[in-house]
Amino acid sequence: MAGSRFVGHIKMWFFFVPLLSVALMPAAPDPSLFDIPDAEAASVASSLGEVRTADAIDTTNRTFKHYFVATGLVQASMASSGETQIEDGGVANFASRWVHNFWRLVYRMVYRITVMKYWLLGMLVFGIAMFTDGTVRRKVRAAAAGYVSPLSFHLAGHGILLVFGVTFTVLIAPLPLIAPYWLAIAACLGALLWKAASTYQ
Incomplete structure (x- = not known):
């Protein structure tokens, strides 16, 4: 089981890809890559409204702090990467930039996770409904002695993993996560859950 392709995909999407992204992205010289894009902020405001948007920002600030x-992690990392008067070929400046960008990236991830919570309930309800419908479809097909392809269930299972992996990874991406993205995720996940439930053996 530990050496299966499915477990390999889990390791890739939930460990290696995010870890590499968090380690490599802060090295980028452009600090604007770690800001919350204006398009994303506008999309959140139009989708959630001013009150819930303000609550999301306040929750993000409190969580990050x-x-x-409050734990001293930010201060300690900033102090350890401070500039030095000793000629070091720019290593200290690189380390300082990396640390600053890293914490900006972490803040944006916290913000996106906070916003994502507002979409989770709808996604959960839709996913349960699709899974239930798929289960009923499977029982109807079984009663009629219909054929179910194991490959379909296998592909649907990997598709579900891919959707979760992409969702987790794009929390780090320097791209605006606008409302249609979450709708697309919900639609894809619902369809894959339906397929997995209807082809389970």
């Missing part, structure tokens, strides 16, 4: 600022 509680877990990273």
Whole structure:
């Protein structure tokens, strides 16, 4: 099981890809890559409204301060990467930029996770409905002695994993996560859950 392709995909999408992204992205020289894009902020405001948008920002600030600022992690990392008067070929400047960009990236991830929570309930309800319908479809097909392809279930299972992996990975991506993205995720996940439930053996 530990050496299966399915487990390999889990390791790739939920460990290696995010880890490499978090390690390599802060090295980018452009700090704007770690800002919350204007298009994303506008999409959140239009989708959630001013009150819930303000709540999301406040929750993000409190969460970031509680877990990273109050614990001293931000201050310690900033101090350890401070500039030095000793000629080091730019290593200190690179380290300082990396640390600053890293914390900006972490803040944006916290913000996106906070916003994502507002979409989770709808996605959960839709996913359960599609899974239930797929289960009924499978029982109807079984009663009629219909054929179910194991390959369909296999592909649907990997598709579900891919959707979760992409969702987790794009929290790090320097791209605006606008409302249609979450709708597309919900639609893809619902369709794959329906397919997996209807072809399960």
